[in-house]
Amino acid sequence: MTINLHALSQPKRFTRDPAKTPWRAVTAAAVLSLPLVALPAAGATVFHADLMPLNASVGGGATGTVTLTVNDDKLAIDANVKGLRSAGMHMIHIHGFTTGNKAATCAGPAQDKNGDGVIDLSETEPVSGKTLIPFTDDPAGLKVPSDKYPVADAQGGFTYKETVSLKQLNAALKHNLSIDGVQLDKRVIYVHGVPDTPPLPATAASLPGVPAAMTLPVACGVIRVSK
């Protein structure tokens, strides 16, 4: 009888234990997977640029901040610019060197090589490199001539937000400019555009077919990784 009872009780205990084991296993797995679930946010790298005025006598003393957040394949761009002298569309780009692994810096008064009183786009190139990534509706398209740049309000301010695929952006940089990776820590950001009047000196250089007032740099900031 005792053996019989023991035999009966054993299966009972075993049927209860397997019922509990999966729950314990699930709990343990859930606890273990928590850090993995949190990784994308924790693994994000944030870059920041403080835009300072350039050509303030004609540009109005524009300033701004740009935050660039790299998370897995996504690059989120968030720009806030104020103090522009003209309402309407303003070009804004990431500039940098396409060769030599050189870090770009912002142009200053020393870059006014022809002494005409303004630092034009071509005069920024020795220290800042070339126009690389446009803040348009399609930054990864790398199309610098575009009518899809941010539009400043009557107070001379705009905000811009866009998220791009890094894979797509890096592929375009490689294909169009032979650049390996976006290399944000070696780049600067320029905002461009002053009013049509008063006219700029005739010596102010621009892109082919584009008025100098549209491309004249008015603010610049070095992209740095945030702590």
Ligand SMILES: [Cu+2]
């Ligand atoms: Cu630019």
